[in-house]
Amino acid sequence: MGVISELWIELVDKVTEDGMGYQRVRRAFGTLLNEYSRAMFLAT
Numbered sequence: 737m738g739v740i741s742e743l744w745i746e747l748v749d750k751v752t753e754d755g756m757g758y759q760r761v762r763r764a765f766g767t768l769l770n771e772y773s774r775a776m777f778l779a780t
Contacts, residue, residue, distance in 0.1 A: 744768065747768070
């Protein structure tokens with residue numbers, strides 16, 4: 737879960753380059769959100 741929390745902060749910078757759209761960011765955000773929810777489910 738700590739890794740996911742760190743990735744939230746740098747998400748836009750890591751998945752896009754100057755002039756690129758935000759489609760990759762949306763896809764990466766969805767993936768991170770899914771992984772976060774799975775981790776929370778398994779932790780409870």
